[in-house]
Amino acid sequence: MFILKPNSGIPIYRQIVEQVRRMVASGQLAPGTPLPSVRELALQHTVHHMTISKAYSQLEAEGLLERNRGKPMTVAAVRREQTGLQTRVRQIEPQAEALVLAAKQLQLSAADLSRLIKKKWEEDSNE
Amino acid sequence: MFILKPNSGIPIYRQIVEQVRRMVASGQLAPGTPLPSVRELALQHTVHHMTISKAYSQLEAEGLLERNRGKPMTVAAVRREQTGLQTRVRQIEPQAEALVLAAKQLQLSAADLSRLIKKKWEEDSNE
Amino acid sequence: MFILKPNSGIPIYRQIVEQVRRMVASGQLAPGTPLPSVRELALQHTVHHMTISKAYSQLEAEGLLERNRGKPMTVAAVRREQTGLQTRVRQIEPQAEALVLAAKQLQLSAADLSRLIKKKWEEDSNE
Amino acid sequence: MFILKPNSGIPIYRQIVEQVRRMVASGQLAPGTPLPSVRELALQHTVHHMTISKAYSQLEAEGLLERNRGKPMTVAAVRREQTGLQTRVRQIEPQAEALVLAAKQLQLSAADLSRLIKKKWEEDSNE
DNA sequence: GTGGTCTAGACCACA
DNA sequence: GTGGTCTAGACCACA
Numbered sequence A, B, C, D: 001m002f003i004l005k006p007n008s009g010i011p012i013y014r015q016i017v018e019q020v021r022r023m024v025a026s027g028q029l030a031p032g033t034p035l036p037s038v039r040e041l042a043l044q045h046t047v048h049h050m051t052i053s054k055a056y057s058q059l060e061a062e063g064l065l066e067r068n069r070g071k072p073m074t075v076a077a078v079r080r081e082q083t084g085l086q087t088r089v090r091q092i093e094p095q096a097e098a099l100v101l102a103a104k105q106l107q108l109s110a111a112d113l114s115r116l117i118k119k120k121w122e123e124d125s126n127e
Numbered sequence E, F: 001g002t003g004g005t006c007t008a009g010a011c012c013a014c015a
Helices: A012-025 A038-045 A049-061 A085-105 A110-122 B012-025 B038-044 B049-061 B085-105 B110-122 C012-025 C038-044 C049-062 C085-105 C110-122 D012-025 D038-045 D049-061 D085-105 D110-122
Strands: A065-068 A071-075 B065-068 B071-075 C065-068 C071-075 D065-068 D071-075
Touching: A012 A049, A012 A085, A012 B085, A038 A049, A049 A065, A085 A110, A085 B012, A085 B085, A085 B110, A110 B085, A110 B110, B012 B049, B012 B085, B038 B049, B049 B065, B085 B110, C012 C049, C012 C085, C012 D085, C038 C049, C049 C065, C085 C110, C085 D012, C085 D085, C085 D110, C110 D085, C110 D110, D012 D049, D012 D085, D038 D049, D049 D065, D085 D110
Parallel strands: none
Antiparallel strands: A065 A071, B065 B071, C065 C071, D065 D071
């Protein structure tokens, strides 16, 4: 369900938070969908269950997930604009900016950068 | 000299390390160039001198900088390949991969992503 | 756990680095062994925790220790040759050379020097 | 005249101080002998003259050298016991102790250590 | 509980 | 002038 890279430097709980946000924004997780339980995920990814729990709590605080006594958490109802193209683009703006800045500092050309992006897009980077 | 974002989540000393790496790789800092002194930079960026010192030490350990007792640190001699296009591109590959992954998870198209990159490139994002 | 001499002229953090290196090389610290926590050691030796942290970070950069988020650091897997007699001897070669040079400059004889070494070996010099 | 290793980690001025001490203690520098001037040494070893100057001042403070207005510094008169075997041995005791400690921490045997010492003695390590 | 980062500020070593 | 080391102590991130 999630793609976790433990040694990427990005805290695991944050990786989960971001992926849920993206899946909700893109409609891959529709409102009402139940999420895997904390225990289940913790086992699957061999991660401490506090880590999952923290991610879920943060998502609940953001209003993206809903807690249901005794039952699995579910995806909350989302307002329309939360799935629009603009909203989704906005989620990766800071990352895109940082990448562009780094590329400029390395004195790469715009063409170099878009060639790199294209290459990465074509490689299936899902692991 | 450096662009520091204190609230970006990335430690300040690491931001400096990365920027120096890029400036050396792109030849903006040629071998032998003296770096601004630890105290000078600290004042300029209103940061503690140990923070700068930590960055410089790490760069020395990597072999990018050289310590000169009593004098400012200087850029070490770099091997030719270290400034080649390939090496420079390699420095941002992980960032590019992460961005592509995020875009895919948001179900953006390749065209959406390259439009975003182009836009950020044109905005002067140097601050 | 460590023998620290604060007034020896050798920075405390470096004394720790060297001792850990030796304990790993000699197998006294086997791969996987957890190290005492930064705070614990700091208390024990009445030293600031950053001092310990600096030593541990350097050892991590060298690949001798491994960071485990939220848990104590552990000794990394070492390659076989790293514990061989030759490797261990190599670690004190520079010190031995310097001592021999000093003895010669003092016009001591080889016998004088080895008598001194023997004496120091027999005294329990572990403090 | 002096054997200086700029990258040994030991400050240059200290290397000079120690070598003069040894040469005086072993009688290689007899009382009254004039020393090379600060400038001369600085040129020879391409070292800042403050460095030499600092070493000489420290040796003067210790009473080993004497300043003579307008003329080169000279070796001071030494008391008899200052050149005895015991005194000379005492000068390398701390170094010997540190070496023995390191060897023990590396779990070398007394035999391993004396073999190493012997080897280094035979190699002419005077460079 | 674990480690990491940062500041304020002292004091040292070197040129 | 240069950089290095250390403490006291705050606050954060992770499990």
